[in-house]
Amino acid sequence: MFDSIRNHKKYLMGFLLLLIIPSFVLFGIDGYTRFTEGGQSVAQVAGKDIKQQDWDAAHRRFADNLLANSPNLDRGLLDTDQARYASLQRLVDERLLATAADKLRFATSDQRLARELQQDPTIATLRKPDGSLDMAQYRQLLSTQGQTPEMFEANVRADLSRRQVLQGVATSGFVTPSVSKAMGDAYFERRDIQWLRLAPADFERQVSVSDADVEKYYQANAAQFQSPEQADVEFVTLDLAAVAQGIVLNEADLRAYYEQNLKQQASTEQRRASHILLTVASGASADDKAKVKAKAEALLAQLKAAPGKFADIARAESQDPGSARNGGDLDYFSRGAMVKPFEDAAYALEKGQISGVVESEFGFHIIQLTDIKRPAQRSFEAMRAEMEPELKKQQAQRKFAEAAEQFSNLVYEQADSLAPAAEKLKLKLQTVKGLGRQGQPGVLSNPKLLTALFAADSVQKKRNTEAVETGPSQLTAARVVQYAPAATQPLAAVAAQVRARLVAERAAALAKADGEAKLAAWRKDIGSAKLPAAITVSRDKPEGLPLKVLTAALSADLTQAPVLVGLDQGREGYVLLRVNKAVPRNPPTAETARLEANELAQMWSSAEGAAYLSYLKTQFKAEVKAPKPGPAKPAS
Structure with a gap:
């Protein structure tokens, strides 16, 4: 695959979407949290409100589905204000889209719905040997998902x-070869450059810091030298695992679950x-179709007289x-792999039997069943250890x-x-110190x-917090x-830290001053610029x-190449950059160009x-009322 454009396509996507998606005003986390605690309308579509409870339910569904598909995903990533806001969007x-x-x-017609359900691999495992769906x-x-079939x-x-x-x-978007080439050439253009970083560490010897300087800096920046607030806390969590621990399984339920598993195993047999x-x-025409069927009937008569010649006749x-040269052999297949008339006929046969003439959308078939692979049937006791935790989990979901x-x-009524x-x-009541x-x-x-937990009431009165949803099915x-x-x-406790910070700041300032001086001098006489050897860089390299x-x-x-640029990188120092020329990308191969x-x-x-979705939002007056949370704060 074309890895380079995939790894960097967010830049292209960002460029395209900047043309069509307006920016949002960012609100603080506190305002966001206050808004979501109420039961008011959080959004509106075509005059109909979306309530807080709708939002909560949608986020739970999304989180449950995501964790079901990615069990190793960190639940904490789904519990942020940013993740919840994405669920609201x-x-x-x-x-x-439902309104539109x-x-x-x-x-959606009944036929289209039926086709979609037939293609669902989970539902396919619930079919009986005769091809019908096991409704129970x-x-x-x-x-188990809280839904009825309807x-x-x-x-x-x-x-x-x-x-x-x-x-x-x-599906209507297309890009002409000339546009694709122009964008690819621009995106992967290379630049011949020279660059030099002036590191603050190289200027630290020039910095002199007195005790008076340290004390003055400390007094001006005292807030930077605080010990953070901390709390010793206790907490208790209710989740599906905790509920499951209290469940005592009924032997009859376990037996019934075993029988259901046997049916599911049977549905996975291959033929x-x-x-x-x-x-x-x-x-x-009907006449032409009848002639083909008559020929199939004649072949069937031959096979009944000489079943051993099936491969030769095929x-x-x-x-x-695909199969004629192999004597008609189709190899092994499971339910859902063949068109339904063919599948129904094949699964109705015993090994060695030949069907009647079977009509499908492809024409007329005569089928001979040559083998059956059934999964080994395990005993109840052999499966008990696997079934108990799964059945407990299912019952826990209901309870x-x-x-x-x-x-x-x-936790509310006995708040102390x-x-x-x-x-x-x-x-389990758990404790943590210094949180x-x-x-x-x-x-x-x-x-x-x-x-x-850090609200004034909790800190001052030592009361329990409310039960907070900290994950899917978890309080x-x-x-x-x-x-x-x-x-x-x-x-006295932070003097060394204050001195180091003051030295770093002054060294960074010296690096910047030296960089700006060099930049001004080199711009007057670009030939005097002393930089390392040139390198060629691009987005993918x-x-x-x-x-x-x-x-x-x-x-x-x-x-007007070459160009000199100065970049102040704060505590990282100052960068002097000389861009000498543009270098065209290497011509892509035909396959790479096609993938691009x-x-x-x-x-x-x-x-x-x-863009069309944005238009629909205007057309049907879709509005998110909840304030968008600010960027997530990195863990410190």
């Missing part, structure tokens, strides 16, 4: 209708068959080019809502201790829980046991160049789809 887009599908009369297993599977099918139908809204626009296919031309008569309500009530909730629900506002890995990294309540406020450390320096090198105006054009067309289609 997705929910608004869903409602918007309704207004623009995009509908189907309902049970959906019930709800699930309605959601699939709605999703298919929503897809149609953007499908026509998103091997050979066939003779006589094709029917598209648009053939080689001579079958019109399936979690009841346990969550009880947990929330207990978490012990009653832990004892009642058999949960700061930045939290720590695990549930104590959740921003909402940390905000509640946590915490309580401050001991609190130490932030305090300025005495100068930056040669270790820092991003800021690379960006300056690639964006420099070369109408394909990726660029996909990006363009995505951009057009985003």
